[in-house]
Amino acid sequence: MADKNQQTYHPAAANGYSRNDAETGGVDPRELRRQKQKKWALYIIAFVIFQTGIIVLFTFTVMKFRTPKFRVRNFRSFDTFDVQPTTPSFNMRMNTQFGVRNTNFGPFKYGNTTVTFYYRGTEVGSTTLRKSKANFRATKKVNVPVDLVMPTTLASNADLISDLNSGILPLTSQAKMNGKVEIMFIFKKKRTANMNCTMEINISLKASRISSASDTRMCLDKI
Ligand SMILES: *[C@@H]1O[C@H](CO)[C@@H](O)[C@H](O)[C@H]1NC(C)=O
Ligand SMILES: *[C@@H]1O[C@H](CO)[C@@H](O)[C@H](O)[C@H]1NC(C)=O
Ligand SMILES: *[C@@H]1O[C@H](CO)[C@@H](O)[C@H](O)[C@H]1NC(C)=O
Numbered sequence: 001m002a003d004k005n006q007q008t009y010h011p012a013a014a015n016g017y018s019r020n021d022a023e024t025g026g027v028d029p030r031e032l033r034r035q036k037q038k039k040w041a042l043y044i045i046a047f048v049i050f051q052t053g054i055i056v057l058f059t060f061t062v063m064k065f066r067t068p069k070f071r072v073r074n075f076r077s078f079d080t081f082d083v084q085p086t087t088p089s090f091n092m093r094m095n096t097q098f099g100v101r102n103t104n105f106g107p108f109k110y111g112n113t114t115v116t117f118y119y120r121g122t123e124v125g126s127t128t129l130r131k132s133k134a135n136f137r138a139t140k141k142v143n144v145p146v147d148l149v150m151p152t153t154l155a156s157n158a159d160l161i162s163d164l165n166s167g168i169l170p171l172t173s174q175a176k177m178n179g180k181v182e183i184m185f186i187f188k189k190k191r192t193a194n195m196n197c198t199m200e201i202n203i204s205l206k207a208s209r210i211s212s213a214s215d216t217r218m219c220l221d222k223i
Pocket of ligand 1: 131
């Protein structure tokens with residue numbers, strides 16, 4: 001039985017493997033090499049999976065282009081505040097703070113943007129924000145006065161009389177802010193931040209509550 005085993009080993013010895021057999025404790029070196037290759041293949045596969053994971057993570061975080069939010073943040077004060085509930089009429093200049101919230105990993109550069117204010121669908125004022133940018137994951141705050149003047153088309157408007165008598169002037173503001181998000185200086189994408197805010201001016205308080213029609217998070221910052 002032992003003789004037979006030795007017999008089968010002879011061809012390997014002829015190939016010069018017998019010396020290696022002695023060095024590797026009798027394990028077949030071809031088997032060793034195969035195991036080594038398998039180990040390397042596993043390392044490479046693990047690396048590729050890891051790298052893919054990093055790329056996917058990167059794509060869904062840093063490289064993700066998010067649409068910035070543009071909203072009315074608050075009304076600080078009124079420079080002019082002339083409201084006549086019975087006539088009816090209103091004429092006010094409110095110092096308004098707008099916010100451009102940019103959650104991208106890069107700046108959002110926007111162009112001149114006009115914000116229009118409406119009372120029940122009738123335009124009552126507008127203002128323009130000069131082109132600028134909201135930095136990397138930051139909210140750009142812009143203070144601009146807005147003149148709200150009752151247009152003659154609303155003279156003797158029954159809704160307006162009743163709203164002013166109730167002490168609340170409901171307003172909406174809309175805007176399209178066109179700009180470009182820039183990530184790592186070279187990746188650029190156009191993005192438009194749409195504003196659609198609703199707010200109420202409390203006439204006795206000369207203040208306003210702000211809420212958003214389309215996105216409750218958008219215009220709900222405190223007054
Ligand atoms: C943006 O507004 C400023 C000042 O109102 C004006 O000088 C400039 O030409 C405007 N830019 C564009 C691109 O309209
Ligand atoms: C306006 O604000 C005052 C003070 O907070 C409050 O008492 C009043 O109820 C408000 N008016 C309306 C119509 O909500
Ligand atoms: C703003 O929101 C109101 C209420 O949800 C909706 O009726 C209106 O169409 C919206 N306007 C824009 C321009 O999205």
